[in-house]
Amino acid sequence: MDRLVQPDVKEVDLVFKKAQKCASTFRLSNLMHTMAVAVSLTTTNPTAFSFTQPFSIIPPLSSLSYTLVLSRPSDQPPLASPPDVITVRSSMLPTGKAQVDDLRRLFSKPGPHVFRDATIPVNLVGPHVVEFLISHHTQIPETDFFFKKAISGYTGSQLTALLRLAIVNGNANLVTDLIDAGADVNDKNSNGLSMIGLAVRAGRLDVSKILIAYGCEIDHTADRVLHEASATNRVDLMKVLCAAFGDIDVNSVDSDGRTPIHVAAVRGSVEAIRFCLRPGGKADVLDCNGWSPLHYAAAEGHLEAVECLLEGSNGKYVVNNDGKTAFALAVENGHLHLLDVLHLGDKLHRAARVGDVHGMKSCLAQGTNVNGKDLNGWTPLHRAAFKGRIECVKVLLDHGAQVDVADDSGYTPLRCALEAGHVQVASLLIAHGAKANVKSRKDVVSLDFDRFKNHPSLVHPLCHEKERA
Incomplete structure (x- = not known):
């Protein structure tokens, strides 16, 4: 015979509840027809789990209920890896009677008289x-x-x-x-x-x-x-x-x-x-x-x-x-860093186009980006050069305008000025470093100086170089 008792479950489910004593019950049956059996129950985590009856005697062909108790109420379930298990040991008891201390001594001595009948996993379950x-x-x-x-x-x-x-x-x-x-x-x-x-x-x-x-x-x-x-x-x-x-x-x-x-x-x-x-x-x-x-x-x-x-x-x-516009909301909330992109940049472009020097200076004083581009890539300098607003061009250059910036089509302010016939503006741009050939994202701008080489106001070494070539 390999075991003396048999549990009625393969696993014990214990419903855990926060800060409460929790318990679960199972039964053990004595398989012996004529002899009482002593039983010992232990767990792998005795500090967390205990039994109301760790030692007991089951009469022949009888069964008893056992209660597993969560010893210490807690807010957290005592989960362990590997999971905790109940160990069921048994020993034949011919007299059918014994005191608890006698049973404790019986199971404290290993030997062939002690059977390891079952190991039952403990599952902590429930919503908590x-x-x-x-x-x-x-x-x-x-x-x-x-x-x-x-x-x-x-x-x-x-x-x-x-x-x-x-x-x-x-x-x-x-x-x-x-x-x-x-x-x-x-x-x-x-x-x-x-x-x-x-x-x-x-x-x-x-x-x-x-x-x-x-x-x-x-x-x-x-x-x-x-x-x-x-x-x-x-x-x-x-x-x-x-x-x-x-x-x-x-x-x-x-x-x-x-x-x-x-x-x-x-x-x-x-x-x-x-x-x-x-x-x-x-x-x-x-x-x-x-x-x-x-x-x-x-x-x-x-x-x-x-x-x-x-x-x-x-x-x-x-x-x-x-x-209210987006600009008005930015002003209302003190977001001064948005004023250029939401309005002042447009205002600077408009002032450059119409030749409003005072308006331009006002925008620039408020922190407007002098090189801000519109949807076509034009800067205020493009607009002023194309319209021939030489005083506006001077203001923009004095405030750091990029002289050779190209728009989305590769046009520079110098090319805009020349194609619109504004020779004095072209001369001013060249004097500030504008190049005759400027490579842009899309193409290379080659200016036609032949149309302007005899103009008395367009005097620059680049013109003579072009003429000699």
Whole structure:
């Protein structure tokens, strides 16, 4: 005979409750027909677990109940790796009677008289264990093993509720375990938010991918996943979402009429703005208050976001419902570093075009970028040179204007002046170092000096070099 008693369970499940004494009961049966059996129960963690009856006597063909107790109430379940086990030992007791001290001495001496009848694993289960594992998964070895044990016997609705918690805490393995156990990936919360909406809001890329792989769907009327991702500048999430859901709309609006670009603009999330402005994205959508994304970026002082939005928008002077432009909002909020790009740069260009020297000096005194470019790559010097505003050219040069800067077509201020026939401006530019041949991004500008070589005001060594060549 290899054992004298037999347990009625293969594992003992103990429901753990925070700061409470917890217990679980199981039975042992004596397999002997005519002889009583002495029993000893021990655990691998005696400081955590104990028995109300560690030593006992079971009469022939009888059984007894035993209670495993969590000795020290705690806020944390005493999880161990490897898991704790109960060891059941037995010994034949012909007399059928003995005192506890006698039984203790009987099992303290190893020998053939002591049988090792069973080792029973102890599983800590219950919602408190599950919640602890979800929130502390990075600190607990073999979390996945403990978790599967802890959720055994849970209903589908219980598993689904736990799935939400696991998603927010971001453990991909536990999310997978819960779905495999029966949690509903397409369940929605009271606000109609999907599981993937929770994952995006929590910034969980790996969890989002798992939910997508398990067929999680989004409801475009309730889920604002691109808005959520834009708020945290999570372009990686946005790419995954757009690839998985072909009908997702980068121009969708929330209850306030704001698009994902609006949300990104509020937070200065430039990468998200650029992603949304890919083909189909609109930077000029106005929300319920008449605010464009540019209004929000300007009000918050996000220079890079303002510059990015201006690349895809002509709404610099659009007014909101309060009659304010993006420039006005920047001024109102003290964001002086935005004034150039939102208005003063335009004002400087306009002054250079019409020959308003006083206006130019005023702009430059307020910190306007003297080399700021318009949508075509023209600087104020291009405009002044093309219009022949020689006094404006002088002011710009005195304030550090780049004399050989090329526009998007490769034109320099010197070429603009020459092609418009403004020889005195061309002479002034050459005197300040403008080159006759300037290599730009797109081409090489070769100036036709033959048209001007006999003009008395165009006297420069470069002209004679061209003539001698």
